[in-house]
Amino acid sequence: MLEARFGETLLLKKIVDALKEIISQSTLDCTETGMQLQSMDNSHVSLVALSLQTEGFEKYRCDRNVSLGLDLKSLAKVVKSASGDDAVTLTAADKADKLLLSFESDNKSRTADYELKLLNLDQDHLGIPETNYACIVQMPSSEFARICRDMSMFSESVVISCTKQGIKFSANGDMGSANIKLSDTSKGDITIDVDEPITQSFAGRYLNTFTRATPLSDRVKICLAPDVPLLVEYPIEDYGYIRYYLAPKVDEADA
C-alpha cells in the first residue's frame, strides 16, 4: 500500500503543471525510497525525469513497489480544484486500479476525496548515463523563462554559447536577430562553470515547455556537453528535482 502526504497541495499542483504540457500520460513509480517518473514528451524528442525523495513528504509509506499509470490532464483538474494550502494525501492499494487523493483543509469541516482511474501504460525506461558536463550555468529560473520566450519570437532555433565570460542566447530569423548575454556577476545571481567553451543549437519550443517548471524553483541549472543532450534541472526543495533533456540540433551545432 502507498500513502504519501504533501504538506501543501500547491507543490503537487506545480509538479503536475510542469509535466502536463509535455506528456499526456505517464507512469509514476513508487518505491520505499520515493517516487520516480520518466517519460519522453508526446513527440518523442525530449525527456522529462521527476524524482521525489521520501524526505520531502509529511508522511510517506510504500510497503511494496507500485506503478501508477496517470492521465496528467485528469490529475491536473483534480489538483487545481484544491486550495493551494490544503494538505493532500495520495493513497493506492498494492495492485491499484485507482488513485485516491484526499484533501484536507485546516478547518477540518471539509473533506474532499477524489478517485482517479489508473491507466495500464507500457513504458520503457531509458538509462540516462552520468555525464561530465563541459559547461554548467546556474541562473534565476524566471530569467531563463523570459529568454526562451523572447528567442521564440525570432526563430525556431536557439543557439546557446557558453564561455568563461558568460552565456549567450541567440536567435536569427526573418524579422531580425536577438542576442542576450549574461555574465557572471558579483551578486552571485548567475554562476558559470566552464571546462571548455561550447556552442549548440536547440529547438526553442521544447525549451519553452521546460520553463513550465519555473514556479517550482527560483533557480535553474543548465548543463551542456558536446554530443550529449542539454540538461535543464529545476531543484524541488527537500524533495528532489525535475530534469529535462533535449538533444542539440545536429546540422547547426558546429558553429
Add this chain to the structure above:
Amino acid sequence: MLEARFGETLLLKKIVDALKEIISQSTLDCTETGMQLQSMDNSHVSLVALSLQTEGFEKYRCDRNVSLGLDLKSLAKVVKSASGDDAVTLTAADKADKLLLSFESDNKSRTADYELKLLNLDQDHLGIPETNYACIVQMPSSEFARICRDMSMFSESVVISCTKQGIKFSANGDMGSANIKLSDTSKGDITIDVDEPITQSFAGRYLNTFTRATPLSDRVKICLAPDVPLLVEYPIEDYGYIRYYLAPKVDEADA
C-alpha cells in the same frame, strides 16, 4: 411613473450578471411594493425569481404598475459601462416603450443617460407553492460555487446528500469520482437543519449557472425536499433575494 434609485450601480451590475447567463429576455414587474422578475431559463428547465423590496432603494416611486420587457444582454452592456460606485436611477413612463438609466458620479460634472428600448414579452407566471423543506443548509456562497465547478469536471450529474451529520456532494464519471463533505462547524460557517435525510441528483450545469449570483451574497441557502425542486437562494441585503429552482433528476434520485 416609475423612478427607482440604486445607491450603487455595482449592485445592479451583480443582479444583471446573476440573470443574464440564464435568461436572455424577461419582464421586470414594478409595483408600489418593489420589483419582481420570474422566468424559466432559456432551455425551460430551471426557474429564477428576483425580488427587490422598496426598502433597499435610495428612492423608489411607482404610481402605477408597470412591466418592463428587458433584453438582459443590452442592459448588462449599459450597466457595465458605469463606475460601480455611481448612483443609478431607473425611470419609465406608465406605458413605457423605453427605460431610462441615469448614472451620476459624486463629481456632478459628468452625467450619463442611456435609453434602452423595451420589448413586448409574453410571460406566464408560475405559482411557486410554499414548501416545508426537509433539509436546509446555509454555507458560504464561494464554497458552493467552487464545489459546483469541481463536480462538473467529473460528471454532468451532481448528487447532493444531506443528513444531520452534514452535506455531501458527489460526482462519478469516466475520469473517476469526487466526494466533498461539509459538516456543521462550531465556527458557524455552515449550518445544517435536517428533518429527514435526503439524496437527490441534479444537472450540474444549472447549478453552475446559479453560482453567477455569488457576488451578490456571502451566504447561500440550499433547500431540499422529496419530489419538489431544489431551491438555491442568495439573499440581497436590504432589498430581498434571488432564488433559483431546479427539479431533481428522476431516474437517479432514489439512491
Add this chain to the structure above:
Amino acid sequence: MLEARFGETLLLKKIVDALKEIISQSTLDCTETGMQLQSMDNSHVSLVALSLQTEGFEKYRCDRNVSLGLDLKSLAKVVKSASGDDAVTLTAADKADKLLLSFESDNKSRTADYELKLLNLDQDHLGIPETNYACIVQMPSSEFARICRDMSMFSESVVISCTKQGIKFSANGDMGSANIKLSDTSKGDITIDVDEPITQSFAGRYLNTFTRATPLSDRVKICLAPDVPLLVEYPIEDYGYIRYYLAPKVDEADA
C-alpha cells in the same frame, strides 16, 4: 549615424502600442531635431502623427537625416520583451537596412541586443495646415477612452457636441441611445474653450483606436472646427506628442 537613448523602455513600449493598432508599417524620420512619423491608418481614413523632440531623450545624436522603415508588429514584439525600466538605445547607420535596439538593465550583467530588418517604404507626407479650432476641450484621457468604448456599444457613429456649457457624446442605435455630458468643473479636470458651438459625427471605431495612446498621457486634447478633421492630441512629457486626425462624417454632421 543615429543614436537615440530612451531612459525607460516603457515609454517606447507605450508609443509603439499607440501606433501598432492603426498602422502596420511606417517610416520614422530622424533628423538633428528629433524623430517624426506620419501615416494614414491601414484603411486610409485617419492620420496619425508622432513627434519626439531631442529634449526628451537621455542621449540623442543624428549626424545625417535617416528614414527608418519599420514593421510595427515586429518592433512591438522586441520592445515587449524588455523590462519597462530598462534603458534602450536605438542605433542605425546612415544608410541603414537594420535598426539595432540595445537594452540595458541597471544590473549590467545582462545585455540584450536586437537587430530589426528595415523596410523600403514609399510614403507621401501630407501637409497638415494650421487650424484655428472652434472648440478645444481638455479632459482626462482615461475618461475619453471610457466614453469612446461605451458609445461603441450603441452605434458605429459618435456625435460630439461642444458648447460653452460642456461637451456631449451621443450614440443612437438598435439597442437604444446613450448621452454622456461633461461640464467645465471647478476642479479643473475638464477645460472647455469654445469660440463657436459645434456638432459633428465621427466613426467610433477610429476614436477607439486613438485611445490606445491613453497610457502615454493623463490628459487628452480634443479640437474641433467646421469642415476640418477632428484632432485628438496626447502630449508626451518632455518629448512632444502623438496626434490623431479624423474627418467628420459628412451626412450626419449638420445636426
